[in-house]
Amino acid sequence: MFVDPAQERAMRRALALAARARGETSPNPVVGCVVLDAAGQVAGEGYHAYAGGPHAEVVALREAAGRAEGGTLLVTLEPCDHQGRTGPCTEAVIEAGVRRVVYAVADPHPVAGGGARRLAEAGVEVEEGLLAAEAERVNAEWLTCTRLGRPHVTWKFAATLDGRSAAADGSSQWITGPEARHDVHELRARCDAIVAGSGTVLADDPRLTVRGVHRHDHRLTPRRPLRVVADTRARTPLTSRVLDDEAPTLIAVAEDTDATALEGRVAVVRLPRDDGGLDLTALLAELRERQIVSVLLEGGPTLAGSFVAAGLVDRVVAYLAPRLLGAGPAALGDAGVATLAAAHHLEIDDVTRIGTDLRITAVRPAVETPTRPVAARRET
CATH class of the missing domain: 3.40.140.10 (Cytidine Deaminase, domain 2)
Incomplete structure:
Protein backbone atom coordinates (compact mmCIF):
# COMPACT_ATOMS: atom_id res chain seq x y z
CA MET A 1 0.00 0.00 0.00
CA THR A 144 1.57 -4.70 27.44
CA CYS A 145 0.01 -3.64 30.74
CA THR A 146 -3.30 -2.74 29.11
CA ARG A 147 -3.53 -5.86 26.95
CA LEU A 148 -2.35 -8.40 29.52
CA GLY A 149 -3.54 -6.80 32.72
CA ARG A 150 -0.09 -6.93 34.31
CA PRO A 151 2.98 -4.67 34.28
CA HIS A 152 5.48 -4.90 31.46
CA VAL A 153 8.67 -6.57 32.73
CA THR A 154 12.21 -5.75 31.59
CA TRP A 155 14.97 -8.00 32.91
CA LYS A 156 18.29 -6.22 33.09
CA PHE A 157 21.60 -7.89 33.87
CA ALA A 158 25.33 -7.32 33.53
CA ALA A 159 27.69 -10.15 32.66
CA THR A 160 31.02 -11.04 31.14
CA LEU A 161 31.23 -12.37 27.59
CA ASP A 162 31.03 -15.91 28.97
CA GLY A 163 27.79 -15.10 30.80
CA ARG A 164 29.10 -14.77 34.36
CA SER A 165 27.39 -12.27 36.64
CA ALA A 166 30.09 -12.52 39.31
CA ALA A 167 33.46 -14.10 39.93
CA ALA A 168 33.94 -17.41 41.75
CA ASP A 169 34.53 -15.52 45.01
CA GLY A 170 31.19 -13.71 44.60
CA SER A 171 32.64 -10.31 43.67
CA SER A 172 30.62 -8.47 41.02
CA GLN A 173 31.39 -4.76 41.42
CA TRP A 174 32.07 -3.72 38.82
CA ILE A 175 31.72 -6.03 35.83
CA THR A 176 30.77 -3.17 33.52
CA GLY A 177 32.21 0.31 33.15
CA PRO A 178 30.87 3.66 34.42
CA GLU A 179 29.08 4.48 31.16
CA ALA A 180 27.05 1.28 31.31
CA ARG A 181 26.26 1.84 34.98
CA HIS A 182 24.94 5.32 34.17
CA ASP A 183 22.86 3.82 31.38
CA VAL A 184 21.26 1.51 33.94
CA HIS A 185 20.13 4.57 35.88
CA GLU A 186 18.55 5.90 32.69
CA LEU A 187 16.75 2.57 32.42
CA ARG A 188 15.61 2.79 36.04
CA ALA A 189 14.31 6.32 35.49
CA ARG A 190 11.89 5.05 32.83
CA CYS A 191 10.25 2.41 35.04
CA ASP A 192 7.64 2.52 37.79
CA ALA A 193 9.12 -0.21 39.98
CA ILE A 194 12.47 -1.96 40.45
CA VAL A 195 12.25 -5.57 41.59
CA ALA A 196 15.07 -7.56 43.20
CA GLY A 197 15.26 -10.75 45.22
CA SER A 198 16.23 -11.04 48.86
CA GLY A 199 19.41 -12.85 47.79
CA THR A 200 20.58 -9.74 45.97
CA VAL A 201 19.70 -7.55 48.95
CA LEU A 202 21.66 -9.83 51.29
CA ALA A 203 24.69 -10.13 49.01
CA ASP A 204 25.02 -6.60 47.61
CA ASP A 205 22.87 -4.32 49.81
CA PRO A 206 21.81 -2.24 46.76
CA ARG A 207 19.98 1.08 46.92
CA LEU A 208 17.83 0.40 43.84
CA THR A 209 17.39 4.13 43.27
CA VAL A 210 17.80 6.51 40.33
CA ARG A 211 20.92 8.67 40.53
CA GLY A 212 22.45 11.19 38.17
CA VAL A 213 19.50 11.32 35.76
CA HIS A 214 17.54 14.47 34.87
CA ARG A 215 13.88 14.36 33.93
CA HIS A 216 13.03 15.10 30.31
CA ASP A 217 11.65 18.55 31.15
CA HIS A 218 14.55 19.35 33.51
CA ARG A 219 12.36 19.27 36.63
CA LEU A 220 14.45 19.01 39.77
CA THR A 221 12.25 16.34 41.36
CA PRO A 222 14.07 13.03 40.78
CA ARG A 223 12.31 9.89 39.65
CA ARG A 224 11.59 7.60 42.60
CA PRO A 225 10.44 4.21 41.30
CA LEU A 226 8.95 1.86 43.87
CA ARG A 227 11.57 -0.57 45.20
CA VAL A 228 10.17 -4.09 45.49
CA VAL A 229 11.98 -6.94 47.25
CA ALA A 230 10.73 -10.47 46.59
CA ASP A 231 11.51 -11.88 50.01
CA THR A 232 9.64 -15.15 50.56
CA ARG A 233 11.02 -15.74 54.05
CA ALA A 234 11.23 -12.10 55.22
CA ARG A 235 15.03 -12.13 55.40
CA THR A 236 15.64 -8.46 54.49
CA PRO A 237 17.81 -6.94 57.26
CA LEU A 238 16.41 -3.85 58.93
CA THR A 239 19.71 -2.10 58.16
CA SER A 240 19.36 -2.63 54.38
CA ARG A 241 19.70 0.41 52.17
CA VAL A 242 16.43 -0.45 50.40
CA LEU A 243 14.72 0.54 53.65
CA ASP A 244 16.09 4.10 53.63
CA ASP A 245 14.05 7.20 52.74
CA GLU A 246 15.43 7.70 49.23
CA ALA A 247 12.47 5.96 47.60
CA PRO A 248 9.35 4.04 48.64
CA THR A 249 9.79 0.30 49.25
CA LEU A 250 7.50 -2.73 49.26
CA ILE A 251 8.58 -6.09 50.66
CA ALA A 252 6.69 -9.09 49.25
CA VAL A 253 6.68 -12.10 51.57
CA ALA A 254 4.93 -15.46 51.62
CA GLU A 255 1.52 -15.35 53.26
CA ASP A 256 2.59 -17.87 55.92
CA THR A 257 5.85 -16.06 56.84
CA ASP A 258 6.43 -14.17 60.09
CA ALA A 259 7.27 -10.65 58.92
CA THR A 260 6.50 -8.82 62.15
CA ALA A 261 9.85 -7.00 62.30
CA LEU A 262 9.56 -5.76 58.72
CA GLU A 263 5.92 -4.72 59.06
CA GLY A 264 6.91 -2.25 61.72
CA ARG A 265 9.36 -0.59 59.38
CA VAL A 266 8.17 -0.84 55.76
CA ALA A 267 5.16 -1.68 53.60
CA VAL A 268 4.71 -5.46 53.37
CA VAL A 269 2.42 -7.47 51.11
CA ARG A 270 1.69 -11.16 51.67
CA LEU A 271 1.43 -13.39 48.60
CA PRO A 272 0.76 -17.08 47.93
CA ARG A 273 3.66 -19.45 47.44
CA ASP A 274 4.46 -21.16 44.16
CA ASP A 275 7.01 -24.02 44.13
CA GLY A 276 8.46 -22.73 47.37
CA GLY A 277 8.92 -19.17 46.18
CA LEU A 278 6.44 -16.35 45.68
CA ASP A 279 3.64 -16.56 43.14
CA LEU A 280 5.02 -14.09 40.59
CA THR A 281 1.70 -13.67 38.82
CA ALA A 282 0.21 -12.60 42.15
CA LEU A 283 3.14 -10.22 42.67
CA LEU A 284 2.55 -8.52 39.32
CA ALA A 285 -1.19 -8.36 40.00
CA GLU A 286 -0.44 -6.59 43.29
CA LEU A 287 1.82 -4.11 41.51
CA ARG A 288 -0.83 -3.48 38.86
CA GLU A 289 -3.29 -2.63 41.64
CA ARG A 290 -0.77 -0.01 42.73
CA GLN A 291 -0.82 1.50 39.20
CA ILE A 292 2.58 0.09 38.30
CA VAL A 293 2.82 -0.14 34.50
CA SER A 294 6.50 -1.00 34.01
CA VAL A 295 8.83 -3.17 36.10
CA LEU A 296 12.61 -3.40 35.92
CA LEU A 297 13.82 -6.77 37.20
CA GLU A 298 17.33 -6.51 38.63
CA GLY A 299 19.77 -8.85 40.26
CA GLY A 300 19.63 -12.50 41.13
CA PRO A 301 19.77 -15.44 38.69
CA THR A 302 17.21 -17.41 40.70
CA LEU A 303 14.49 -14.75 40.61
CA ALA A 304 15.27 -13.98 36.95
CA GLY A 305 15.00 -17.67 36.08
CA SER A 306 11.62 -17.87 37.79
CA PHE A 307 10.30 -14.87 35.85
CA VAL A 308 11.56 -16.27 32.55
CA ALA A 309 10.18 -19.74 33.28
CA ALA A 310 6.77 -18.21 34.02
CA GLY A 311 6.77 -16.33 30.70
CA LEU A 312 6.69 -13.00 32.47
CA VAL A 313 9.70 -11.28 30.86
CA ASP A 314 8.83 -9.00 27.95
CA ARG A 315 12.23 -7.42 27.32
CA VAL A 316 15.83 -8.29 28.17
CA VAL A 317 18.57 -5.65 28.43
CA ALA A 318 22.00 -7.26 28.71
CA TYR A 319 25.17 -5.29 29.43
CA LEU A 320 28.11 -7.42 28.30
CA ALA A 321 31.64 -6.58 29.41
CA PRO A 322 34.68 -7.69 27.36
CA ARG A 323 35.93 -9.95 30.14
CA LEU A 324 36.17 -13.69 30.67
CA LEU A 325 35.89 -15.41 34.06
CA GLY A 326 35.35 -19.06 33.28
CA ALA A 327 33.78 -19.64 36.69
CA GLY A 328 31.23 -18.00 38.94
CA PRO A 329 27.43 -17.75 38.88
CA ALA A 330 25.61 -17.47 35.57
CA ALA A 331 23.40 -14.47 34.91
CA LEU A 332 20.30 -16.66 34.56
CA GLY A 333 19.23 -19.49 36.80
CA ASP A 334 16.87 -22.35 36.06
CA ALA A 335 14.34 -21.07 33.53
CA GLY A 336 12.45 -24.31 33.06
CA VAL A 337 14.25 -25.27 29.85
CA ALA A 338 15.57 -28.81 29.40
CA THR A 339 16.16 -28.90 25.63
CA LEU A 340 17.31 -26.47 22.96
CA ALA A 341 13.93 -26.77 21.27
CA ALA A 342 12.26 -25.49 24.44
CA ALA A 343 14.42 -22.35 24.64
CA HIS A 344 12.71 -19.00 25.14
CA HIS A 345 13.02 -17.15 21.82
CA LEU A 346 13.47 -13.39 21.55
CA GLU A 347 14.16 -10.88 18.79
CA ILE A 348 17.17 -8.55 18.86
CA ASP A 349 15.81 -5.01 19.01
CA ASP A 350 18.99 -3.02 19.51
CA VAL A 351 22.75 -3.42 19.87
CA THR A 352 24.66 -0.39 21.15
CA ARG A 353 28.18 0.14 22.42
CA ILE A 354 28.14 1.85 25.82
CA GLY A 355 31.67 2.90 26.75
CA THR A 356 33.77 -0.27 26.71
CA ASP A 357 30.71 -2.52 27.01
CA LEU A 358 27.92 -3.72 24.77
CA ARG A 359 24.21 -3.27 25.46
CA ILE A 360 21.94 -5.80 23.77
CA THR A 361 18.18 -5.35 23.91
CA ALA A 362 15.93 -8.27 22.96
CA VAL A 363 12.14 -8.45 23.03
CA ARG A 364 9.35 -10.92 22.53
CA PRO A 365 8.46 -11.33 18.84
CA ALA A 366 6.13 -8.54 17.73
CA VAL A 367 2.86 -8.96 15.88
CA GLU A 368 2.60 -6.48 13.00
CA THR A 369 -0.55 -4.41 12.60
CA PRO A 370 -1.69 -3.91 8.98
CA THR A 371 -2.44 -0.44 7.65
CA ARG A 372 -6.16 -0.20 6.99
CA PRO A 373 -9.01 2.30 6.86
CA VAL A 374 -11.61 2.31 9.61
CA ALA A 375 -15.26 2.21 8.55
CA ALA A 376 -18.06 3.89 10.41
CA ARG A 377 -20.21 1.61 12.55
CA ARG A 378 -23.57 0.82 11.03
CA GLU A 379 -26.55 1.73 13.19
CA THR A 380 -29.18 -1.00 13.64
Missing part, protein backbone atom coordinates in the same frame (compact mmCIF):
# COMPACT_ATOMS: atom_id res chain seq x y z
CA PHE A 2 1.26 3.48 -0.92
CA VAL A 3 2.39 5.60 2.01
CA ASP A 4 2.56 9.36 1.62
CA PRO A 5 6.19 10.38 2.38
CA ALA A 6 5.04 13.55 4.18
CA GLN A 7 2.75 11.54 6.42
CA GLU A 8 5.47 9.01 7.17
CA ARG A 9 7.86 11.82 8.13
CA ALA A 10 5.18 13.32 10.33
CA MET A 11 4.52 10.01 12.06
CA ARG A 12 8.24 9.49 12.68
CA ARG A 13 8.32 12.94 14.25
CA ALA A 14 5.30 12.00 16.39
CA LEU A 15 7.12 8.86 17.56
CA ALA A 16 10.18 10.92 18.51
CA LEU A 17 7.96 13.31 20.45
CA ALA A 18 6.25 10.45 22.28
CA ALA A 19 9.60 8.98 23.29
CA ARG A 20 10.54 12.21 25.10
CA ALA A 21 8.10 11.42 27.89
CA ARG A 22 8.96 7.76 28.49
CA GLY A 23 8.79 7.17 32.23
CA GLU A 24 6.89 10.41 32.86
CA THR A 25 3.27 9.63 31.96
CA SER A 26 2.46 6.48 33.96
CA PRO A 27 -0.16 5.16 34.34
CA ASN A 28 -0.98 6.79 31.00
CA PRO A 29 0.60 5.93 27.64
CA VAL A 30 3.25 7.99 25.86
CA VAL A 31 1.73 9.64 22.78
CA GLY A 32 3.05 12.00 20.13
CA CYS A 33 1.08 13.92 17.51
CA VAL A 34 1.72 16.06 14.41
CA VAL A 35 -0.90 18.09 12.52
CA LEU A 36 -0.47 18.78 8.80
CA ASP A 37 -2.50 21.59 7.24
CA ALA A 38 -4.54 21.16 4.06
CA ALA A 39 -1.40 21.77 1.99
CA GLY A 40 0.53 19.03 3.79
CA GLN A 41 2.74 21.38 5.81
CA VAL A 42 3.41 20.93 9.52
CA ALA A 43 0.99 23.16 11.43
CA GLY A 44 1.39 21.88 14.98
CA GLU A 45 2.91 19.15 17.11
CA GLY A 46 2.87 17.96 20.68
CA TYR A 47 3.10 15.07 23.10
CA HIS A 48 1.54 13.90 26.35
CA ALA A 49 4.08 15.10 28.89
CA TYR A 50 2.66 13.87 32.22
CA ALA A 51 -0.36 12.07 33.67
CA GLY A 52 -3.25 14.51 34.06
CA GLY A 53 -1.79 16.91 31.51
CA PRO A 54 -3.22 17.70 28.07
CA HIS A 55 -3.11 14.87 25.57
CA ALA A 56 -0.84 14.99 22.55
CA GLU A 57 -3.67 15.73 20.10
CA VAL A 58 -4.88 18.68 22.15
CA VAL A 59 -1.37 20.16 22.39
CA ALA A 60 -0.80 19.78 18.64
CA LEU A 61 -4.21 21.20 17.71
CA ARG A 62 -3.69 24.22 19.94
CA GLU A 63 -0.41 24.94 18.19
CA ALA A 64 -1.99 24.44 14.76
CA ALA A 65 -4.94 26.69 15.63
CA GLY A 66 -7.04 27.41 12.52
CA ARG A 67 -4.60 25.67 10.18
CA ALA A 68 -5.87 22.25 11.34
CA GLU A 69 -9.15 22.65 9.41
CA GLY A 70 -9.14 20.38 6.38
CA GLY A 71 -5.79 18.94 7.41
CA THR A 72 -4.42 15.59 8.59
CA LEU A 73 -3.66 14.60 12.16
CA LEU A 74 -1.06 11.87 12.71
CA VAL A 75 -0.83 10.33 16.16
CA THR A 76 0.99 7.32 17.61
CA LEU A 77 -2.05 5.96 19.47
CA GLU A 78 -5.74 5.97 18.52
CA PRO A 79 -7.38 9.15 19.86
CA CYS A 80 -9.30 8.49 23.07
CA ASP A 81 -13.08 8.75 23.28
CA HIS A 82 -13.28 9.00 27.06
CA GLN A 83 -13.91 11.75 29.59
CA GLY A 84 -11.27 11.38 32.29
CA ARG A 85 -9.11 14.04 33.88
CA THR A 86 -9.14 15.59 30.40
CA GLY A 87 -11.83 15.58 27.72
CA PRO A 88 -12.13 13.14 24.79
CA CYS A 89 -9.53 13.80 22.10
CA THR A 90 -12.10 12.78 19.48
CA GLU A 91 -14.19 15.87 20.29
CA ALA A 92 -11.17 18.15 19.96
CA VAL A 93 -10.31 16.63 16.58
CA ILE A 94 -13.86 16.96 15.27
CA GLU A 95 -14.22 20.54 16.51
CA ALA A 96 -10.94 21.50 14.83
CA GLY A 97 -12.31 20.42 11.44
CA VAL A 98 -9.58 17.86 10.79
CA ARG A 99 -10.32 15.98 7.56
CA ARG A 100 -8.19 12.88 8.13
CA VAL A 101 -6.68 11.06 11.11
CA VAL A 102 -3.86 8.53 10.79
CA TYR A 103 -2.88 6.61 13.90
CA ALA A 104 -0.26 3.93 14.40
CA VAL A 105 -1.73 1.61 17.04
CA ALA A 106 -5.29 0.98 18.20
CA ASP A 107 -6.08 1.82 21.81
CA PRO A 108 -6.78 -1.49 23.60
CA HIS A 109 -8.18 0.19 26.71
CA PRO A 110 -11.78 -1.00 27.27
CA VAL A 111 -12.95 2.48 28.33
CA ALA A 112 -10.82 4.96 26.38
CA GLY A 113 -10.71 2.96 23.11
CA GLY A 114 -13.12 3.28 20.21
CA GLY A 115 -12.07 6.75 19.15
CA ALA A 116 -11.54 5.73 15.52
CA ARG A 117 -15.15 4.71 15.08
CA ARG A 118 -16.37 7.89 16.73
CA LEU A 119 -14.30 9.93 14.27
CA ALA A 120 -15.45 7.88 11.29
CA GLU A 121 -19.07 8.36 12.31
CA ALA A 122 -18.46 12.12 12.31
CA GLY A 123 -17.19 11.97 8.73
CA VAL A 124 -13.46 12.05 9.45
CA GLU A 125 -11.31 9.77 7.29
CA VAL A 126 -9.44 7.37 9.58
CA GLU A 127 -6.52 5.05 8.88
CA GLU A 128 -4.74 2.67 11.25
CA GLY A 129 -1.30 1.06 11.17
CA LEU A 130 1.23 3.58 9.84
CA LEU A 131 4.60 2.69 11.48
CA ALA A 132 2.75 0.42 13.89
CA ALA A 133 5.79 -1.69 14.79
CA GLU A 134 7.77 1.40 15.79
CA ALA A 135 4.84 2.74 17.80
CA GLU A 136 4.50 -0.59 19.58
CA ARG A 137 8.13 -0.36 20.71
CA VAL A 138 7.86 3.23 21.94
CA ASN A 139 4.75 2.44 23.96
CA ALA A 140 5.53 -1.20 24.81
CA GLU A 141 5.14 -0.83 28.56
CA TRP A 142 1.65 0.66 28.53
CA LEU A 143 0.38 -1.54 25.70
